[in-house]
Structure formats: C-alpha cells, structure tokens
Amino acid sequence: xAERQSIELHINEETHVVSPDTGNTLLQVLRSTLSLTGTxxxxxxxxxxxxxxxxxxxxxxxxxxxxxxxDDEEITTIEGLAPNGKASIVQQAFVKVGAxxxxxxxxxxxLVATALLREHSNPDQAEIREALSGNLCRCTGYVKxxxxxxLAAEQLV
Amino acid sequence: MQYxxxxxxxxxxxxxxxxxxxxxxxxxxxxxxxxNADLVQPxxxxxxxxxxxxxxxxxxxxxxxxxxxxxxxxxxxxxxLTGRLEVVRMAxxxxxxxxxxxxxxxxxxxxxxxxxxxxxTALVAAEAQIEIMSQNGRRLVPVHEFFISYYTTALEPGExxxxxxxxxxxxxxxxxxxxxxxxxxxFATVSVAFSGAFVDGQCTAASVAIGGCGEAPIRSxxxxxxxxxxxxxxxCVAQAAEALVNACDPLDDVxxxxxxxxxLVRRLLPRVFSQASQNAx
Numbered sequence: 001x002a003e004r005q006s007i008e009l010h011i012n013e014e015t016h017v018v019s020p021d022t023g024n025t026l027l028q029v030l031r032s033t034l035s036l037t038g039t040x041x042x043x044x045x046x047x048x049x050x051x052x053x054x055x056x057x058x059x060x061x062x063x064x065x066x067x068x069x070x071d072d073e074e075i076t077t078i079e080g081l082a083p084n085g086k087a088s089i090v091q092q093a094f095v096k097v098g099a100x101x102x103x104x105x106x107x108x109x110x111l112v113a114t115a116l117l118r119e120h121s122n123p124d125q126a127e128i129r130e131a132l133s134g135n136l137c138r139c140t141g142y143v144k145x146x147x148x149x150x151l152a153a154e155q156l157v
Numbered sequence: 158m159q160y161x162x163x164x165x166x167x168x169x170x171x172x173x174x175x176x177x178x179x180x181x182x183x184x185x186x187x188x189x190x191x192x193n194a195d196l197v198q199p200x201x202x203x204x205x206x207x208x209x210x211x212x213x214x215x216x217x218x219x220x221x222x223x224x225x226x227x228x229x230x231x232x233x234x235x236x237x238l239t240g241r242l243e244v245v246r247m248a249x250x251x252x253x254x255x256x257x258x259x260x261x262x263x264x265x266x267x268x269x270x271x272x273x274x275x276x277x278t279a280l281v282a283a284e285a286q287i288e289i290m291s292q293n294g295r296r297l298v299p300v301h302e303f304f305i306s307y308y309t310t311a312l313e314p315g316e317x318x319x320x321x322x323x324x325x326x327x328x329x330x331x332x333x334x335x336x337x338x339x340x341x342x343x344f345a346t347v348s349v350a351f352s353g354a355f356v357d358g359q360c361t362a363a364s365v366a367i368g369g370c371g372e373a374p375i376r377s378x379x380x381x382x383x384x385x386x387x388x389x390x391x392x393c394v395a396q397a398a399e400a401l402v403n404a405c406d407p408l409d410d411v412x413x414x415x416x417x418x419x420x421l422v423r424r425l426l427p428r429v430f431s432q433a434s435q436n437a438x
Contacts, residue, residue, distance in 0.1 A: 005160070022160040022202055023192055045190045052256060059256040064189045066182065068160050069204060112256070133341055134254025 007071040011036070012080030020067040027051045027062035030077060038078035038107050042136075049135030052108035053077050059112045059134075078107035081114060090114050093152035094145070101139035108135045113149045122153055159201035166210055166290065166319065172203045174292040177314035179203055183226055183265035186257055211264070211319060220325040222288075225264025225318045230255070232263060240326030241283060241352040241362075243436050247334035248279030248350065254342045264318040267303070270310045270373075273344040273412070277304050278368030279334050280321065281376060282350035287311075288320040297322065304373035330354040330362065333432035335425050339412055345369040346412040347421035351429045353384070355437075360384045365397070365426070370405035370418050377404040389430060398426040 009016045011034070020029050027044075030036040030053070042050030044063045051062040054076035081088040087095065090113050100106045109132065116123055116131040123131070128146050137145065159179075163169040173179055178200035182188050191197045205211055211226035214235055221237055223245075232238070232249035252258055252266070252275045266276045267287065277300075285300040289312060300321075303311045312318070332352040336345045348368035354361045363384035367375040380400035387393045407418035 022158040025189060025193065044193050046186060046253075046257065049254075049256065055260075058259045060260050061186075061256055063193065064185050064260070066160075066185060066189060066202070069182070069185065069206060131255060134256045 005068070007068060009067065009070055009075060010073065011075045012077060012083065013074075018067065022066065022068055024067050025063050026053065026065040026067045026070055026075070029067040030062060036077050036079055040104055040107055042104070047136070048105075049108045049112070050105055052111050052135065054111055054115055057115060057118065059108075059115050076111070078111060081110065088114065089155050090117065090149075090152045093155060094148040097144050097148045097151055099140070099144040099148040101137075105135055105137045105139075109137065109145055113145075113152065116149065117153055117156055121157060123149070158199060160204065161201065162204040162207050164207045166208055169203050169205065169208060169317070170290060170292045170315070172201070173317060174315045176201055181205055181265075181268070181317050183262040183268075184228065184260040185265075186253070186261035187265055187269040187271075205264075217322070221323045223263055223321040223323070225320055226262050227264075229253075229258035229261045229263070229266070233258060238323075240328070241330035241332045241354065241364075242323050242326045244279045244282050244332035244334045244350045244352050245276075245285075245323065247332075247436075248275040248348075251275045251334065251336050251348075257342075263321055267300075267321070268310060268312065268318050270304055270306075270308050271344065272304070272307060272371060272373050273346075273348075273369040275334070275336065275345065275348060275368070278345070278348045278366045278374045279350045281366035281374040282332065282334075282352040282364050283323055284352070284364055286322040287318055288322060289316050290319045291316040295319070301374070301376055306372040309372075327354060327362075329356060331433040331437040333429050333436050335429045335432055336368075337421050337425065344412070347407075347418050347425060349422065349425040349429045350374075351433055353433070355389075355434075358388050360387050360389050365401060365429075367401055367405060367422055369412070370407040370422065372406070375401065375404050375406075377401045380404070391427065394427050394430060395423070398423045401426065 040050040042048035046061045046064040053062045180199035182202045211224045229249045229252045238246035280300045286297045287303045336348040350366045353363040363381045377400045380397040383397045407415040
C-alpha cells in the first residue's frame with residue numbers, strides 16, 4: 001500500500017479527491033489542501049474545540065481526526081452551514097445577540113450548537129452548557145453564546 | 158507512514174505481527190494528539206474502524222464484554238452497567254467532553270495508559286479482565302496487571318487489546334466514581350473509584366482504586382481489608398484513606414502538588430461512599 005493514497009472526502013456535500021499523508025489530520029487537509037479556512041487550528045491537541053467539524057452529523061475534533069479515516073464519512077465544516085453565502089438560522093442568532101467577540105472559537109461553537117439543535121429542538125440551559133463544554137472561548141463568559149442557542153431554538157421551531 | 162484498514166481481526170493481527178512499530182488507531186483521541194506533538198512516530202497505522210467484531214457491548218454467560226472500539230459515549234449510556242459495574246459507566250461519562258466521548262474508545266484509552274485517565278481507575282475497582290490478542294492467540298490479563306507504569310501496559314509487540322470483560326454484578330453490589338480536576342473534562346488531579354457490596358449496612362466486598370496518584374491506578378489490599386466486614390463509618394473511611402494515601406506515590410505537577418493530591422484522597426473517599434449509596438438507592 002502506498003504511503004500517499006488518493007481518497008475521496010465528502011465535505012459539505014461535495015466530493016474532493018485528495019492524497020494526504022497518513023499522518024495528516026483532517027484539519028490540515030481542510031485548511032491547507034482545500035483552503036476551507038473557516039475551521040480554526042487552536043491547540044492541535046483536542047482541548048479547545050476551535051477545529052470542531054461534524055463527522056456524520058456528530059461534533060468531532062478535526063485536529064484529532066486523520067484525513068485517511070474519513071473517506072466513508074460526511075464531513076460538515078462551518079462553510080457548509082451557509083452554502084449560498086446565506087447565514088444559517090443558528091449563525092444569524094449568534095450575530096443577533098452579539099455572541100462573537102474575536103470570533104476565533106465561533107466556527108466550533110456554531111457547529112456544536114447546530115448539532116445540538118438537530119438532536120434537541122428545545123434544549124435547556126444544562127443541555128446547552130454540556131454541549132458547549134468542550135469549546136473554549138477566551139473572550140466571552142459564554143452567556144451570549146448560550147443566549148444565541150436559545151434564540152436559534154425558538155426560531156427553528 | 159503506511160496506512161492499513163483491515164476488515165477482520167485476523168488481518169489486523171497479521172499486520173501487527175509483520176511490523177512491531179505499527180500502531181493501532183481506534184478513535185484517534187490520544188494517538189493523533191501524541192502524533193501532533195511528535196511524541197510518537199509509528200511506522201504504520203492499522204485502522205480498527207472497519208472491524209465490526211471490536212464494536213459494542215455484549216452480554217456473556219458470566220457478565221458483559223465491552224469491545225475495544227466501543228466509544229465512551231456508548232459506555233456512558235449502557236444501562237447494563239449496574240451495581241459494582243456502575244463505576245465504569247460513571248467513568249466513561251467523565252471523560253473529556255461530548256466531542257471526545259463520541260470518538261474516543263475504551264481500547265484506545267486503556268492502551269494509552271495515562272494514570273490520570275478515567276477508565277483505568279474505574280476498571281481496576283471493577284476488577285475487569287483485559288482481553289489481548291496476537292497472531293499467537295488470546296490471553297486475559299487482570300486489569301491491575303495490565304497497567305504497569307506511565308503510558309506502559311502489559312501489551313507485547315504484535316498484541317492489541319480486543320475487549321474488556323466484566324463479571325456480572327451480584328445483586329446488592331454498588332459502586333461509584335468521583336473525580337477532582339482543574340476544570341470539567343480535564344484529566345483527574347485525583348480520582349477515586351469504589352466497587353463493593355453492603356448487606357444491612359455492613360460492607361461485604363470492597364475494591365478501591367485511586368487515579369492520578371502514581372504510575373498506575375493505586376490499589377491497597379490493606380484499605381480494602383479495613384472496609385470489608387465493617388459498618389463503614391467516618392472513622393473506618395478515614396483509616397482506609399490513610400492506607401490508600403500510604404500506597405500512593407503522587408507527583409507534583411501542573412494539576413496539583415503531591416500533598417494536595419494526598420489531601421484529595423482523604424476528601425474523596427467519603428464522597429465516593431456517599432455517591433455509591435446514592436447510586437444504590
């Protein structure tokens with residue numbers, strides 16, 4: 001088996017053929033190969049959540065995911081939530097309540113919120129906080145972010 | 158680095174036999190983090206994601222078997238982990254955060270053997286057996302012999318963890334897991350796992366393990382002996398805690414000083430008993 005192998009990645013409902021090294025993370029391939037730079041590199045060790053993507057709809061760390069492991073999965077990045085340049089309801093809610101400050105953690109936060117609201121249409125504060133618990137924000141106190149998710153939940157009903 | 162994705166255990170074991178520097182990749186939660194930090198450089202990766210026999214939890218004639226590829230999230234919601242096995246379910250729910258629990262696996266976690274991780278301590282209290290396979294066959298290792306030192310297990314070259322066996326919990330058995338970390342989702346500064354049984358308030362079985370206080374989960378036969386047969390009151394718990402503190406060999410590190418960890422052992426032991434009685438109720 002060759003070291004570099006051509007694989008298909010299904011990202012935001014598009015198929016990309018890429019040839020990553022075995023050790024390349026999904027994060028590296030997204031940002032460097034495919035120029036999908038909405039996914040952020042923070043700690044690169046799975047702690048901060050900035051690199052969160054959805055793997056088959058489930059939030060996961062793209063820095064802890066090898067690209068070669070993803071050929072049979074559907075990957076959603078932050079770019080996939082606004083396919084025609086129109087912000088999703090969750091994104092609009094984040095803007096409306098003023099949740100972002102520097103914005104670096106936002107792609108991860110929005111993806112986690114999107115996955116949460118697909119599972120629970122009306123999450124309570126505890127469920128929101130649990131869902132956000134793996135995503136660090138160093139600007140805010142998370143209050144506006146949690147508010148944004150509540151607002152999005154109301155608007156998605 | 159080569160990448161292989163076998164679809165059967167036999168194929169995976171053959172690949173490991175061929176190349177002793179190959180590593181299995183399960184969820185990636187620990188191995189990829191180590192690779193990103195340049196702490197490990199495997200010659201090849203053997204992906205386990207295509208091997209269905211490593212997935213899931215099955216009842217056996219004498220208990221439960223958790224496949225090595227079972228995700229933390231699945232274990233954290235497993236209703237058959239009751240009585241003296243509830244500690245394993247609680248530990249799984251304490252690992253990291255939801256996006257970690259949805260990818261991390263029990264086989265990956267224990268093979269990594271971080272003594273501050275949640276599973277090792279809980280599995281030692283629950284007296285699990287680790288199923289290990291190589292091309293030469295299958296062996297079972299008692300979990301406290303599996304964890305040898307920091308990031309060091311009883312796995313030999315060519316071997317991999319395939320499952321965790323847990324004996325069926327006797328009725329009336331109880332267990333609990335308590336952890337103090339710097340923040341929610343962190344590795345333990347100290348964790349305490351208890352698995353045992355009470356009959357009319359008298360302790361009839363006890364197995365305590367401490368995490369984060371040495372090179373592997375700490376056990377103290379002396380502490381267990383102090384508890385068994387006793388009506389566990391605060392004096393008895395304090396004596397058992399001293400026996401455990403004496404068995405611990407904690408380090409000063411970023412999560413806390415060695416003295417602070419000894420203090421936490423004394424504080425967490427009463428808490429784990431009160432959690433166990435809540436779990437039983």
